[in-house]
Amino acid sequence: MSSVLELQDVCVRYPQRGGLFSRTVSYLEAVSNVSLTLDKSEILAIVGESGCGKSTLAQALVGLQPIASGNYLLEGTPVLLQSKNAWKMVREQVQMVFQDPYSSLNPRHKIIDILSFPLRYRKTPEVNAEKKILEVLEAVGLPKNSLEKYPHEFSGGQRQRLGIARALMTSPKVLVCDEVTSALDVSVQAQVLKLLDTLRREFQLSIIFISHDMQVVQTLANRVMVMYLGKSLEEGGVNDVLQNPLHPYTQGLIQSVPTLNFGCPPKILSGEASKPSGAGCVFVSRCSKACSECFEIEPSLNGSQRKVRCLLRNEK
Ligand SMILES: Nc1ncnc2c1ncn2[C@@H]1O[C@H](COP(=O)(O)OP(=O)(O)OP(=O)(O)O)[C@@H](O)[C@H]1O
Numbered sequence: 001m002s003s004v005l006e007l008q009d010v011c012v013r014y015p016q017r018g019g020l021f022s023r024t025v026s027y028l029e030a031v032s033n034v035s036l037t038l039d040k041s042e043i044l045a046i047v048g049e050s051g052c053g054k055s056t057l058a059q060a061l062v063g064l065q066p067i068a069s070g071n072y073l074l075e076g077t078p079v080l081l082q083s084k085n086a087w088k089m090v091r092e093q094v095q096m097v098f099q100d101p102y103s104s105l106n107p108r109h110k111i112i113d114i115l116s117f118p119l120r121y122r123k124t125p126e127v128n129a130e131k132k133i134l135e136v137l138e139a140v141g142l143p144k145n146s147l148e149k150y151p152h153e154f155s156g157g158q159r160q161r162l163g164i165a166r167a168l169m170t171s172p173k174v175l176v177c178d179e180v181t182s183a184l185d186v187s188v189q190a191q192v193l194k195l196l197d198t199l200r201r202e203f204q205l206s207i208i209f210i211s212h213d214m215q216v217v218q219t220l221a222n223r224v225m226v227m228y229l230g231k232s233l234e235e236g237g238v239n240d241v242l243q244n245p246l247h248p249y250t251q252g253l254i255q256s257v258p259t260l261n262f263g264c265p266p267k268i269l270s271g272e273a274s275k276p277s278g279a280g281c282v283f284v285s286r287c288s289k290a291c292s293e294c295f296e297i298e299p300s301l302n303g304s305q306r307k308v309r310c311l312l313r314n315e316k
């Protein structure tokens with residue numbers, strides 16, 4: 001059976017402008033040859049330091065950033081990347097939930113308008129639209145009387161539920177959640193995570209879950225992909241990767257997670273992510289285990305269930 005969503009060697013580039021007429025002088029490759037598969041009812045977490053390309057990848061998945069090269073398959077069917085109609089179909093099937101529940105809902109619109117907009121766009125008959133809105137509102141655990149209210153009348157957690165409700169209006173197969181719990185306090189975070197897991201089971205939703213929080217990732221996700229400078233460096237089952245990280249970058253990332261154990265302070269991953277000038281591994285300038293080959297040869301992502309992009313692992 002084919003995956004719900006598949007990316008093959010996808011690149012996303014931002015034009016860098018300069019000069020007198022602000023012309024494109026170069027491109028920044030924010031996502032570099034990323035491949036991933038997402039199965040039905042599966043939660044794939046994407047982790048990595050700030051600026052590694054997580055949000056760019058999320059935006060490319062829902063058509064908010066153009067894909068420069070590579071293939072995008074939805075239920076085994078390739079999406080024609082240049083076709084507006086193809087993207088219209090993708091946007092119904094793959095919906096995004098944004099990080100900030102405060103700015104992602106229009107403050108001037110009542111909840112009923114916010115939720116009915118995607119249905120009006122699809123020209124859904126009014127009776128069916130009302131049924132769908134009530135069904136979704138119940139699924140995210142909000143009362144019926146929410147419909148006549150404005151976003152400012154809700155708490156942060158409730159607004160995030162509304163963001164999820166809006167994403168569910170088109171009955172998508174995939175939700176792309178970009179840091180959806182990072183603006184919420186811990187107890188509300190737990191409620192939103194529980195809701196996502198319930199929705200995954202009830203609607204057989206597949207979820208791409210972007211987060212900085214390793215504990216949240218371990219609680220919720222089935223698989224995890226570790227990104228660094230636009231590339232995937234490690235991928236595998238969530239417990240395998242988090243309990244036995246193979247790539248020196250993943251090891252550093254996990255060791256830098258703060259804990260409540262004051263006797264054991266986190267080890268900060270030193271240095272800053274910057275593209276190496278040579279042809280070697282992207283992580284070479286910060287890697288304590290790097291050998292001379294790592295500066296010269298770019299490793300490929302090897303493995304099937306458990307993938308690692310590291311020369312030191314490839315040799316074993
Ligand atoms: N609109 C844009 N124009 C040009 N460059 C951009 C744009 N958005 C992001 N970038 C660059 O692309 C790279 C990836 O950024 P992105 O926002 O995808 O990272 P991220 O992993 O989501 O970071 P964070 O964890 O801080 O949200 C960064 O180098 C960033 O500076």
Ligand SMILES: [Mg+2]
Pocket residue numbers: 054055056
């Ligand atoms: Mg981001």
